[in-house]
Amino acid sequence: MSYLREGKIDVLHSFGHFGPDDFRRELAVDALAFLEEKDIHAQVWVNHYGGENRHNMGIMWETQQGDNPQSKAYHCDLTKRYGIKYLWSSNLTDCIGQNGRMDFYNLRTLVYEFLLDLRYRPLRNRNHTNQLMNVVSLDDGTKMFDFVRYPLSYTGHGTGYQWAGDLPAQLSDEVLDKLIANKGYIIYYVHLGANDGPPEYFSKPTKAALKNIADRYHEGVLWVAPTTRILRYHTAHKYLRWRHEIKENGTVSIAIDSTSNSVDGKYLPTPDQLKGITFKLKASKTCTVYLDGKMLAVDIRRNDAPARTTATLTGEWAERR
Known part of the structure; x- marks a missing residue:
C-alpha cells in the first residue's frame, strides 16, 4: 500500500485477469471504492493482455468492451470519475524516442509497422505518428490520452512478452544513445518478475544494463521517472x-x-x-x-x-x- 501511495506503483493494470464472461461492473465499483478508501489515486490505466479480458478499454479491438455502455463489462464512466485519464489501449512501437527527432531508423520503423498493421491488424486508433500520446474518443464518448509503449515485440526486440532477460537488448547502449540524440520519450514496459530466480534473480547483463541506465540518469543526460510523471510532464509541456x-x-x-x-x-x-x-x-x-x-x-x-x-x-x- 505504501508503494501505491508514494507513486512507486502508479499504474492501474486493469482490474485483473478474467475469462470472457467473468467480469462484472460491480467488481469495478468495489475495486474503485477500496482504492479511494485507502487514499490511493491513479491516473494511468494499462489494458491486460488477452482478448478474454473484455473490460479492457479502447477502440482498436472488438473485445475491448470496458468503454461500451451496452456491455456488462462497462466501467469507463466509473474509472474516468475515479481519475483515470491516460490509457494504454495496446499501441506499441519500436521507434526510439517518441516526439523526438525523426531519424532514418524511426522513419523506416514507422513505415514497417504501418505495413504490418495494414496486413495483420485493424488501423483504427493506431498511432503511426511517433507521438507519445494522442487524444482518443472511446465508445461512450469519453476522451482520454492514449499513449504508446516501447518495444513492439513482433519487430524483433525481444521474445514477445518482454522479460527481464530482454532488457539488455531493448535498452542497450545503442538504444540509449539514439534516445538521447533524438531527444524523445520512451514509456518502456518489462516484466521484471519474470527473471532468473534466486539467488541472483537478474542476470549479469540485466544488472549491467540497469546500472548503465542509472549512471546516465545521475550524469544528467537521461531522465528516468514513473509512467505518470512522464505523461503529466508531457501534458503540461504540450498544452x-x-x-x-x-x-x-x-x-x-x-x-x-x-x-x-x-x-x-x-x-x-x-x-x-x-x-x-x-x-x-x-x-x-x-x-x-x-x-x-x-x-x-x-x-x-x-x-x-x-x-x-x-x-x-x-x-x-x-x-x-
Missing part, C-alpha cells in the same frame, strides 16, 4: 499557455495563464503539475515565473556550451521573504 515580457532591468517575467486540452478542458495547473518545465533564455538573462499572480520557485542555471540560461520550475511556490 501550456504562457506569455512573457522583458522588464527594464533585463529580467524576463513569465506568466502562466492556463493549460487547455480536449481531455481536461481549460484549467489552471498546480505547481506540482508544472514540475520540470524549463524555459531557455539568452545567457545574460534571468527570469521570474508567476502562476495566478504568485511567484513559482525556479532553478536558474547558466551554461557555457551553448551559452544560455535555463529556468526550471521546481514544482513549489517561491519562498516568501
